[in-house]
Amino acid sequence: MAETGRTDRYHHGDLRQTLMNNCLKMIEEKGVSGFTLREVARISGVSPAAPYHHFKSKTELLAAVAVMGFEMLNEAQRKIYEQYDDPVLRLSALGKSYVMFAVNHKIYFHVMFRADSEVLWKNRQVMNVANQALSYLENTIRELFPKTAADDDSHFRATVLTCWSKAHGLASLWVDGPLKSVESGKLDLNKLVDLIFSRSVLH
Amino acid sequence: MAETGRTDRYHHGDLRQTLMNNCLKMIEEKGVSGFTLREVARISGVSPAAPYHHFKSKTELLAAVAVMGFEMLNEAQRKIYEQYDDPVLRLSALGKSYVMFAVNHKIYFHVMFRADSEVLWKNRQVMNVANQALSYLENTIRELFPKTAADDDSHFRATVLTCWSKAHGLASLWVDGPLKSVESGKLDLNKLVDLIFSRSVLH
DNA sequence: TGTACATCAGTGAACGCGCGTTCACTGATGTAC
């Protein structure tokens, strides 16, 4: 089982990254619940104890993968943010980009929002990087609802949450399967994403 | 470990339902990945082989729980559907009810949309009952966009999907944890749900 | 009402299995002098 860049040196050289990549591969093949540390080690050509020099536990490997996913998402959102000046256009573009991230990086999305979720969201690093992702949306919407002293801000927060929910919901429905099953054959995702993030659709 | 209505008869009487209830309890305590057939049997006061007289496999137990969840959701949606005449009011009420179902039946929601999702959505019974849930939304939106011969229906479908995504996304963010972490302290869910499913919020 | 018998819904032991993690270890690498 030849692996990515694997040499036969005693020291692997980049085991940390290799483990993370093979973790993603394994989840792709067997689902999050089918992922095991031992097999990832095996696939990576290394003994079952080796990963423990890079991650404190199985959960920490997953957290590291989640953080990497958020960093990729952040990068995508940042690019969109800088590309558009008009906040309304930017808003749709951010939404589309969020959904497209989920569609094109299904496994990352799974690890970020599905695997071990109770534990994951207590990890400080995960929270920071997730907050960063949200900030592009928040900044954009803030331009549309400048803060006033008297304002209790609930309109602003509701708008943020509505946009996030719309994008996250579409991403979830697509990634988790119901959309493919329930609406199978009826949809062209790209076209729909355009419509959904345009202003014309009700709400 | 005294169990719900357990007597010491050889025949349990309602083992099928007991297994499903304890499955939910166990997932609540240990998460979907911590759920095992053997322990559910143990908790139900029955040997490890007994569940196999009621479910073909562990997966089939989960599918049965998912179906039950969808039936509850359907029932809730049906009530709302019948309660409102105006399609616009009905639309917000359906959305709120969807989110509230997820919040109040977190575990069902998890089993319906998270556990074993690749397998689950190939189960015919699951697909039927999920389609039923969607139909209340579809019928309501159809009233707002009556079908015309020339129409390619994409506007209708986009609207259905937007509404579903918004509700499903909010439910997911709440149930999976990010909302609690990222926005912790900042939100009053009930108030936000009202705002989000009112017309005034952008998109 | 009694009885023979089929069927239903349990038991308990066993199968093969792979898991996460720890341990004492050792080979490879980098650094100070």
Next chain:
DNA sequence: TGTACATCAGTGAACGCGCGTTCACTGATGTAC
């Protein structure tokens, strides 16, 4: 440039564990006559 030594990143065996599922079985139940 060479050498002593600390540290890093592996090994391989073992730990204790519980899992999903199958098997031959048996006690309980319902039904036809």
